[in-house]
Amino acid sequence: MGWKTLDEMDLNGKRVLTRVDINVPMLDGIVTDSTRIRRITPTVKHILGAGGRPILLAHFGRPGGERRENLSLKQLIPTLERAFEAPVKFAADCVGTEAEMAAETLQPGHVLLLENTRFHAGETKNDPDLAAGMAKLGDVYCNDAFSAAHRAHSSTEGLARLLPACAGRLMQAELTALESALGKPVRPVTAVVGGAKVSTKLELLSNLIEKVDNLVIGGGMANTFLAAKGYDIGISLAERLMVDTANEIMAKAETNGCNIVLPVDIVVAKKFEANTAHETVALDACPSDSMILDAGPESVTAITEVLKNSKTLIWNGPLGAFEKEPFDAATNAAALKAAALTRAGQLISVAGGGDTVSALNASGAAGDFTYISTAGGAFLEWMEGKVLPGVAALDQ
Structure with missing residues (x-):
């Protein structure tokens, strides 16, 4: 410092x-x-x-x-x-x-x-x-x-x-929280990264793979990784041209000893609408006319096990289409578990960027996280390992 x-x-x-x-x-x-x-x-x-x-x-x-x-x-x-x-x-x-x-x-x-x-x-x-x-x-x-x-x-x-x-x-609080999460964290460290596109978070994923022990991938990004692993994802939101990149990220994670956590079951629907007809199916059972909108309950169980065995958590992005019920279920359940572990003194939890604040507020978990950043772009660039000019200028 x-x-x-x-x-x-x-x-x-x-x-x-x-x-x-x-x-x-x-x-x-x-x-x-x-x-x-x-x-x-x-x-x-x-x-x-x-x-x-x-x-x-x-x-x-x-x-x-x-x-x-x-x-x-x-x-x-x-x-x-x-x-x-x-x-x-x-x-x-x-x-x-x-x-x-x-x-x-x-x-x-x-x-x-x-x-x-x-x-x-x-x-x-x-x-x-x-x-x-x-x-x-x-x-x-x-x-x-x-x-x-x-x-x-x-x-x-x-x-x-x-x-x-x-x-x-406020600056002091942000820098102290981020230093505790990525600079000199208490291990094991888990990162939860959600969102729509792999392409917008390539630098983030590449940096985290070298710094965290577990990387939980959710949202539309997870669909791209599932497609890369050969699963049929129906009409789900995904970047099919990024499949090779997803495979490269998974290979790099294995080399660095980073455990990537993807959904093991999925919630699917034919329409992206609140409270539309939906079902939970195995990874290899996504109907060709349906889209993946959330991680299923078995996935949540797997994620919570990872959280229970972690000491530090960095969270950026939802695990599903949290804006529409019931596709906020995985995000809410995992967030509430992280909040409970934090409240019990077992986890340091830092979150921020984009939809993250909205998702955690909606889940009711935000108040128990160690720190939630409202900084958006600056939070993401810090997670990507970039030097922030406004911070560097204070380091004289």
Whole structure:
């Protein structure tokens, strides 16, 4: 761990430029889900409590380098003030004279929100001049936006190299959880990877095979692997052109001593609809006019046995078509087992990316997982073994 935490920084009297992710959903000017705001609140409150003056940098939507009033961060002020329990001032730009004056005159106990960084085209190009303009506003840089750490932008990578830098509370939690799951995990380690396509998770699978003891493959991806093993999968969602790749992954797993866990029984239906007629059949009994929509109960038993013999779990993606009942059964059962093992202190469980959060929330298991990341792309790139520019810049 080369990055510093807030606890290691002298914040008293300092202007703390804090990169956050408050790219929240809105409807008619009202925030409809304030999860991201709640998750950065501990960082803001810590800075205030330490005598620092938080100055927030954030993007909102995709303005493409143009000023668009419907994507102004100003509309978030009431929600931010409720969350922080502190006055939030606003500057109509994230660089320049007005922003510099607002930063200089910011009173202790107050928070300053700067306008959408992506109103500047240079933000996504990591323009050094834009980063230098931002750096004029602060004395310390704090990155609390792990979800944007996989992008080398002016406010995530460039700025971190210009000021004394540290990770915020949310960033610290993300990095600590991921380090415990993949960096220096307690073994045996199991990864659950689901989703529709092998092609979108090739790098992920290749990296995990070298780092985990068990790899559970579910969802549409499992169908491709079953086809590679010679099973008739009917009209199931699969990437038939990826069969050779699936065989290569299985061969590489065997070489690395990684146990790949595929379904041993399947739930099939003729239509992809909620509560449609369905049946559970053996792997070699998929009707030619049906599609595989979930793993069966014997598969769940096999997966739970693997989980019971694991110490660390990384979860990304559902085991079946969880959006439609009853094809959420395998995902729910395995997730609840992982949650119970975690609650009992027998398992460290880290999950994130894409549909994973929705699936675990729907199952009722999310609250008992050790850590659930909402970072999406950054979480996946970390699992793929990639260097995240926003994190690397803190490792100075």
